[in-house]
Amino acid sequence: MQLNPSPPPAPGPVISATGVDVVLGGVPIVRGASLEVDAGEVVAILGNNGSGKTTLMRALLGLVPHQGRIDLFGTPLADFRQWSRLGYVPQRGGILVQQATAREVVASGRLGRRRPFLPVSAADRHAVDESLAEVGLADRGRYPFVRLSGGQQQRVLIARALATDGDLMVWDEPLAGVDRATQELLAGVATRLKARGTTIVMVLHELGCFADLIDRTIMLADGRVMPPGYHPGDSPHHGHVHPPAHGGHEVDELERPHTHHTGLEVG
Amino acid sequence: MEWLFLPFMQRALLAALITGVTAPAIGTFLVQRKLSLLGDGLGHLAVAGVGLALLTGTAPLPLAVAICVLGSIGIELLRESGRASGDVGLAILFYGGLSGGLLLAGLAGQGTGTLSAYLFGSLLTVTVADLWFIAALGAVVLVVVIGLLPQLFAVSADEPFARSIGLPVRLLNIVVVSLAAITVTVSMRTVGLLLVSALMVVPVATANHLVIGFRRGLFLAMGVGAVAALSGAAGSYYLNTAPGSLIVVIAIGLFVVSWPVSRVLQRRNRPLxxxxxxxxxxxxxxxxxxxxxxxxxxxxxxxxxxxxxxxxxxxxxxxxxxxxxxxx
Incomplete structure (x- = not known):
C-alpha cells in the first residue's frame, strides 16, 4: 500500500455535493443534500434506519441515479475517471461468491489499476499481501470467503478497498454485525489510514470505537442533511412533530443486486 | 482402437473436446451468479435459429449463433433495467424460441427428426466446415474467459464494487451472456441444445467439491468437462447411442464420485x-x-x-x- 505515494492533495474538497436528490422506485430517499469533505478528513454519516445514509453514499459514487451536482476530486461525477483513487466497502451480504478465496476477493481491488488480458504483476501481489496483513488475515488468504466468520468477511472487504491504493475510502457500515475485537482492529486500520492523509467517509449507526478519530459527523434525518448540532431525538421539522414518512426499514437495503432477478436462478 | 483413425471420429472427438472445455469455463460464471439454468434457456432460443436456417436453406450453426447472441444481449439489457424481474418474460422468450423453431422447421418440410440432431447432438455428422467454425468460436470463448477472468469474476461477485473501481460493468455482463450463448450454440452438434446446460453446470459443481478457489475451480472444471466429453464421445461410438446423453451421464457420475471428497474438505475448512x-x-x-x-x-x-x-x-x-x- 505504500507503493503509490499518495498524490498531492487536490485543491478544494475531495467530495462536494450540492442539492442532491435521489428517488428510488418513486420514493424520495435523499432530499436536497449538500455536503463537502476535505482531503484528509475523517467524516461519519450518521442517521436512523431509513434516513438515506447508504443511498446518499451510493449516489456520491454514481451507483444510483441522482439529481443535483456531485464532484469527486473537483471533477463532475459524469466526467470522473480516476476510479482507482477510491476504496469502496459496500454493505456485507450483497457479495456473491460460492468458491472464491479471501485472497481472490481482495485481489479484485486491484482491477482499477490492472489492464485487461495482462497477467497479475508483482506489485499487485504485494498490495494484496499487504492489505490482508493490514486487517490481520495474512494467514487466511486461502480460506473460502463464505466460510469465514462475519467479522472476518468484513475485514476481507476492507482489505479489498485497501488494495485499491485509493486515497478516498468510502465505507458503508463497517461495524455492522462485527464483534468488539474486529471493531477495534478496524479502528486501528482507519487510524493508520488517517495518519497517511487518506480521506475517509463512513456510514455508521453509532460512532463506537471510531469516535476518537472522526473529525466531523454529518447527520441525516428523513433524507435531509441536518444542521450541525442536531440530535437524533429532535424533530427535523420545526415546531410540530409529524409521524415518520416511512417505516423503520432501509429502503435501499431491500434492493437486492440485480443479478438475482432473471427467474432462472437455482436455490 | 482403429476408430481413432476414422476421420469422422477424429472430428467428433475434437468437437466434443472443444465443448467439454468451453462449457464449464463460461458455466463457472453462470453458477457463481446463480444463473445455472440460463444455458438451458439459451438452448431453447437457439432452436429458433436452427428452424430459420432450415426454412431459408442456410447453414444452421452461424444463424443459430447470431440469434442466440442477440437474444442473450436482450435478456441482459432487460435484466439490467430491472424489467425482467419476473421469470414469465424469460419463459415466453425461451418457449417462443423453441416453438418458433419447431414451427419454422415444420414449414420447411422437416420433421422433428432433423431437429433432434441439434437437440440431442449428432457428433458423427460434424463436417470439416463445422469443425473450423466450432474451433474458432471455442477459441474466442476461451481467450476472453481466461484473459478477462479477474474482471468477469469481480463483476459477477459484486457489481457495485466493480462499478466503484471503474470497470465497464454493462459491457462485461454482456460479454458473459454472449459467451454463454456462443457456447450453447457451438455445443448443439456435440451434447445437443437440451443437454448443454448440464455440461455448463455439473463439471463446475464437481470441481467445487474438489478444490478451493474460483480460478482453480474454473480450470479443474474445464478438465472434468474434457474428460467427460472425450470419454462420452468415444463410448457412444461403441454403445451406438446419442453422444450427448453419455457425456452428461459420465459428467454426473464424476460429480457423484466427488461427493465424499467434498465432505472431508468441508470438515477441514469449517468456519471459525x-x-x-x-x-x-x-x-x-x-x-x-x-x-x-x-x-x-x-x-x-x-x-x-x-x-x-x-x-x-x-x-x-x-x-x-x-x-x-x-x-x-
Missing part, C-alpha cells in the same frame, strides 16, 4: 465461530487428557473466544494451555 461473550472461564479446570493434538486443520469445530481458540468435541470446549488442555 466467534463467541460474543468474551468472559474468560473463572476456574482453571483441566480437561481429560487425550493423545489427539488440536490444530487449525484437525477437523474439530473451533471457536474464537477471548483472544484464543477453543476446539469443540463431544460437547466440550478445549483450549490449549501449556502441555495440556483446559476445559472452557
Amino acid at each position: 465461530v466467534e463467541l460474543t461473550d468474551e468472559a474468560p472461564p473463572l476456574d482453571h479446570e483441566l480437561a481429560e487428557s487425550h493423545a489427539h493434538v488440536h490444530d487449525e486443520r484437525c477437523g474439530h469445530l473451533s471457536v474464537q473466544h477471548a483472544g484464543h481458540v477453543d476446539y469443540i468435541h463431544d460437547g466440550h470446549r478445549h483450549a490449549a494451555h501449556g502441555d495440556h488442555y483446559d476445559e472452557h
Whole structure:
C-alpha cells in the first residue's frame, strides 16, 4: 500500500455535493443534500434506519441515479475517471461468491489499476499481501470467503478497498454485525489510514470505537442533511412533530443486486 | 482402437473436446451468479435459429449463433433495467424460441427428426466446415474467459464494487451472456441444445467439491468437462447411442464420485465461530487428557473466544494451555 505515494492533495474538497436528490422506485430517499469533505478528513454519516445514509453514499459514487451536482476530486461525477483513487466497502451480504478465496476477493481491488488480458504483476501481489496483513488475515488468504466468520468477511472487504491504493475510502457500515475485537482492529486500520492523509467517509449507526478519530459527523434525518448540532431525538421539522414518512426499514437495503432477478436462478 | 483413425471420429472427438472445455469455463460464471439454468434457456432460443436456417436453406450453426447472441444481449439489457424481474418474460422468450423453431422447421418440410440432431447432438455428422467454425468460436470463448477472468469474476461477485473501481460493468455482463450463448450454440452438434446446460453446470459443481478457489475451480472444471466429453464421445461410438446423453451421464457420475471428497474438505475448512461473550472461564479446570493434538486443520469445530481458540468435541470446549488442555 505504500507503493503509490499518495498524490498531492487536490485543491478544494475531495467530495462536494450540492442539492442532491435521489428517488428510488418513486420514493424520495435523499432530499436536497449538500455536503463537502476535505482531503484528509475523517467524516461519519450518521442517521436512523431509513434516513438515506447508504443511498446518499451510493449516489456520491454514481451507483444510483441522482439529481443535483456531485464532484469527486473537483471533477463532475459524469466526467470522473480516476476510479482507482477510491476504496469502496459496500454493505456485507450483497457479495456473491460460492468458491472464491479471501485472497481472490481482495485481489479484485486491484482491477482499477490492472489492464485487461495482462497477467497479475508483482506489485499487485504485494498490495494484496499487504492489505490482508493490514486487517490481520495474512494467514487466511486461502480460506473460502463464505466460510469465514462475519467479522472476518468484513475485514476481507476492507482489505479489498485497501488494495485499491485509493486515497478516498468510502465505507458503508463497517461495524455492522462485527464483534468488539474486529471493531477495534478496524479502528486501528482507519487510524493508520488517517495518519497517511487518506480521506475517509463512513456510514455508521453509532460512532463506537471510531469516535476518537472522526473529525466531523454529518447527520441525516428523513433524507435531509441536518444542521450541525442536531440530535437524533429532535424533530427535523420545526415546531410540530409529524409521524415518520416511512417505516423503520432501509429502503435501499431491500434492493437486492440485480443479478438475482432473471427467474432462472437455482436455490 | 482403429476408430481413432476414422476421420469422422477424429472430428467428433475434437468437437466434443472443444465443448467439454468451453462449457464449464463460461458455466463457472453462470453458477457463481446463480444463473445455472440460463444455458438451458439459451438452448431453447437457439432452436429458433436452427428452424430459420432450415426454412431459408442456410447453414444452421452461424444463424443459430447470431440469434442466440442477440437474444442473450436482450435478456441482459432487460435484466439490467430491472424489467425482467419476473421469470414469465424469460419463459415466453425461451418457449417462443423453441416453438418458433419447431414451427419454422415444420414449414420447411422437416420433421422433428432433423431437429433432434441439434437437440440431442449428432457428433458423427460434424463436417470439416463445422469443425473450423466450432474451433474458432471455442477459441474466442476461451481467450476472453481466461484473459478477462479477474474482471468477469469481480463483476459477477459484486457489481457495485466493480462499478466503484471503474470497470465497464454493462459491457462485461454482456460479454458473459454472449459467451454463454456462443457456447450453447457451438455445443448443439456435440451434447445437443437440451443437454448443454448440464455440461455448463455439473463439471463446475464437481470441481467445487474438489478444490478451493474460483480460478482453480474454473480450470479443474474445464478438465472434468474434457474428460467427460472425450470419454462420452468415444463410448457412444461403441454403445451406438446419442453422444450427448453419455457425456452428461459420465459428467454426473464424476460429480457423484466427488461427493465424499467434498465432505472431508468441508470438515477441514469449517468456519471459525466467534463467541460474543468474551468472559474468560473463572476456574482453571483441566480437561481429560487425550493423545489427539488440536490444530487449525484437525477437523474439530473451533471457536474464537477471548483472544484464543477453543476446539469443540463431544460437547466440550478445549483450549490449549501449556502441555495440556483446559476445559472452557
